[in-house]
Amino acid sequence: MSDSLPLSRRHFLAGSAASGIAGTALATQSTDASPQLPAARPTFISTWRFGAPANELALKTYQEQGSMLDAIEKGIGLVEADVSNASVGIGGIPNAEGVVQVDACIMSGPDHDAGSVAGVEDILHPISVARKVMEETRHVMLVGDGAKSFALDQGYSTTPLLTDSQKTKWEKWKEKQSVPEIDEQNHDTIAMIGVDSEGNVFGGCSTSGWGYKVPGRVGDSPIIGSGLYVDNEVGGAGATGIGENVMRYCASFMIVEAMRQGLSPQEACEATIERIVRKDSKNAEELAINFIAVNRDGEIGAAGTSKGFQYSVTTAQGTRVDNAKALTDAEIIEGGNR
Numbered sequence: 001m002s003d004s005l006p007l008s009r010r011h012f013l014a015g016s017a018a019s020g021i022a023g024t025a026l027a028t029q030s031t032d033a034s035p036q037l038p039a040a041r042p043t044f045i046s047t048w049r050f051g052a053p054a055n056e057l058a059l060k061t062y063q064e065q066g067s068m069l070d071a072i073e074k075g076i077g078l079v080e081a082d083v084s085n086a087s088v089g090i091g092g093i094p095n096a097e098g099v100v101q102v103d104a105c106i107m108s109g110p111d112h113d114a115g116s117v118a119g120v121e122d123i124l125h126p127i128s129v130a131r132k133v134m135e136e137t138r139h140v141m142l143v144g145d146g147a148k149s150f151a152l153d154q155g156y157s158t159t160p161l162l163t164d165s166q167k168t169k170w171e172k173w174k175e176k177q178s179v180p181e182i183d184e185q186n187h188d189t190i191a192m193i194g195v196d197s198e199g200n201v202f203g204g205c206s207t208s209g210w211g212y213k214v215p216g217r218v219g220d221s222p223i224i225g226s227g228l229y230v231d232n233e234v235g236g237a238g239a240t241g242i243g244e245n246v247m248r249y250c251a252s253f254m255i256v257e258a259m260r261q262g263l264s265p266q267e268a269c270e271a272t273i274e275r276i277v278r279k280d281s282k283n284a285e286e287l288a289i290n291f292i293a294v295n296r297d298g299e300i301g302a303a304g305t306s307k308g309f310q311y312s313v314t315t316a317q318g319t320r321v322d323n324a325k326a327l328t329d330a331e332i333i334e335g336g337n338r
């Protein structure tokens with residue numbers, strides 16, 4: 001891996017110079033699928049291309065206001081409010097009954113605190129409510145109607161999350177009464193992890209989950225240790241993909257623990273995927289699990305079983321969107337055990 005560092009570093013710095021403005025999106029896309037960037041702090045890493053503007057708002061918020069929790073909440077909130085995003089917040093794909101149910105969680109490394117909401121309806125910013133659960137209650141997780149009532153008590157108002165276009169698509173789906181196929185179009189998540197200039201680690205995650213899911217279904221995203229985990233002594237990890245295949249392994253926790261044992265974020269993501277693929281009856285492609293990770297030094301990693309998995313990383317040098325390393329069954333079997 002060491003020989004990939006200079007190449008990626010060149011890509012990153014060349015893009016920064018071209019932008020001329022620190023913090024401006026570079027949207028540089030490398031083809032080497034090697035996420036070895038120079039460690040930097042503060043750093044924000046998130047899932048998918050749509051994480052890029054979220055990271056940038058997070059960095060700006062941190063730089064201007066000094067709060068990493070505000071940074072994570074605002075960054076993720078940007079994606080939740082984007083009606084064109086079909087997998088997070090408003091505009092998300094509804095469940096089988098045509099109702100959008102959203103899940104979110106947030107973690108604060110310095111005090112190892114967490115908040116989470118799941119299966120919430122009509123709330124525009126579940127990430128904000130998750131933060132309120134963390135800060136205003138003695139609990140970690142609220143679900144369904146209880147989470148919604150809590151949000152209303154906290155001063156949030158209701159917002160219809162089902163857009164006309166998603167309603168029309170759902171009506172067509174309902175006519176066929178088909179079980180939803182898993183494809184790139186009907187699920188995604190924003191998971192974001194941020195490391196501040198001192199090496200403190202924070203994270204958040206938000207999703208509308210698997211499109212046309214069984215009402216009440218909750219995936220990995222709001223489950224601490226599955227869709228997201230941070231440990232201030234080590235770093236953090238987050239997930240996107242089929243939640244059922246992430247939560248059966250507490251995969252984000254596993255990645256953080258692998259980093260604690262000395263693996264780099266990249267190695268930890270790959271080792272976790274390898275371990276899951278070897279154990280599971282599904283093959284890598286069927287599993288559809290994708291991860292991001294960062295350690296407290298600000299070194300990042302990303303890997304997935306989906307070839308199209310992209311992640312975004314933002315530092316004071318700018319933003320880069322890159323293809324994560326894709327691990328196939330063949331590579332995992334040939335690779336031997338870690």
Ligand code: ASP
Nearest residue numbers: 187188189209219241243
């Ligand atoms: N992990 C999410 C879920 O299962 C969906 C995704 O990230 O693709 O709800």
